[in-house]
Amino acid sequence: MKEEFKTGIWVFADRKDMANDNAEHLYRYIKDNNLKKDIYFILNKSSKDYPRLKADGFKLLHPHSILFYYILFKSTCIISSHLDNYLLRVFGKNTLKNKKMIFLQHGVIKDDLSHWLNRYKIDIMLTSTQDEYNSIVYNDNYKLSKNEVMLTGLPRFEALKKKSKEIKTKNIILIMPTWRNSLVGGIDKKSYKRKIKDVFFESEYYKNYSKLLNSNELQEICRKYNYKVIFMLHYGMLNYKDTFCYSDNIEFISIEEDIQKYLCMAKILITDYSSIAFDFAYLKKPIIYFHFKEKQNTHFYSGGYFSYEHDGFGKVCNVLNEIYYELEQIIKNKCNINKKYKNRYNIFRHCNDINKKNFKIIEKIFY
Structure with missing residues (x-):
């Protein structure tokens, strides 16, 4: 599974009708540095971000299209800044059975979100501060541990700094x-x-x-x-x-x-x-x-x-x-x-x- 994870299809997503969050910035980094070719980004065609990302060479998938279901089914890794059911439970409760789920997060967690995060299978989750990391890893309310949670900062911070x-x-x-x-x-x-x-x-x-x-x-x-x-x-x-x-x-x-x-x-x-x-x-x-x-x-x-x-x-x-x-x-x-x-x-x-x-x-x- 580890080798499949590295070589298979990766699907990225922020919100299905909006980009410009951590998934877009990580996708852009991987694309621009030619780290992997078999990557896709999910975005509604009606989104204001769609023409911008298309012009930038993103391989876009319109949610709920036939190609979306096919690519998602074949994918080995889902990388998202949100935990949306259209993506994570599209094929029912076993959607992530043979896939890795990388949760990039939408922001910095400062409250107890255990009742929400515990609902999902998360293989890797990013955090931004030591206190945030500790509040999840060393909190019995969360099912997540140091094996899944990483202290890395958010991909969009680098883009924000540059901008x-x-x-x-x-x-x-x-x-x-x-x-x-x-x-x-x-x-x-x-x-x-x-x-x-x-x-x-x-x-x-x-x-x-x-x-x-x-x-x-x-x-x-x-x-x-x-x-x-x-x-x-x-x-x-x-x-x-x-x-x-x-x-x-x-x-x-x-x-x-x-x-x-x-x-x-x-x-x-x-x-x-x-x-x-x-x-x-x-x-x-x-x-x-x-x-x-x-x-x-x-x-x-x-x-x-x-x-x-x-x-x-x-x-x-x-x-x-x-x-x-x-x-x-x-x-x-x-x-x-x-x-x-x-x-x-x-x-x-x-x-x-x-x-x-x-x-x-x-x-x-x-x-």
Whole structure:
């Protein structure tokens, strides 16, 4: 099986309708360095990324096509940044029986996701920090062990670093909240109508971000310091994009665009619990966490090793006034990292600089 794994067909995937994540960047590395020829990348033909990857010489598979099923059946290895059933359970529970599954991850795990990850057969999984690695390998909640989990960093970090040298930063405040599991069901899927349930409008999520985006205080900061706000909803919340109203100097950008481009352009990030903060921290730029009170746990995971107060890369704000104050302080300080958080940035960046060899480690496994 080991020899088959190395010489057989490898199938890569990010989301089936979106690329530009770890699978794309690892595929590109393998292709550009001519490490293996029998590789395919899964992507819907309607995706905005499809023409770009096709022009770059990617061998693309449209999901659910006859060729997709044939190649997937013949493949010896599935390499993905997501654990999606269309890919991992397409032939039922035995889909991965004669295949290796390499989980590249979509971000950095900071919470306990054992109840989710334990559902899947994972042969290799990448992690980015020592704390993340330890929280999985030395946690009895997880079925994974040091035999499967590797401390390598993420393939997209290298691409992000390169892109940051090519893209000039601008006076942009990037607002990127993560999703809420309890609110994702706000769309009436049976009738395929964009029908928003009252529960969404009554949620603290909607109320707080609506107030933030339409606040006079945020507008005044933008006018005073010549800043612009870009608002990006999580992939899982895109159905709600038309429910938000935007004031002047605020632009909505779909998450389907090049996220790395906007991470490089922005000077400040406001998020809540999104792991995108690690990408922004990798670029050594200031972050504000917005943790307003919510009536219930609206996420699907439970807390893990990561404490935003002790491990986070910026101030945790519970109310809007704290955000306005912190935002103005950061701008006045020319977006330099506060001394309080500088060591946390350095530790994270140092860890991933050491893990530059991530591709070399992967090469060692694969070849």
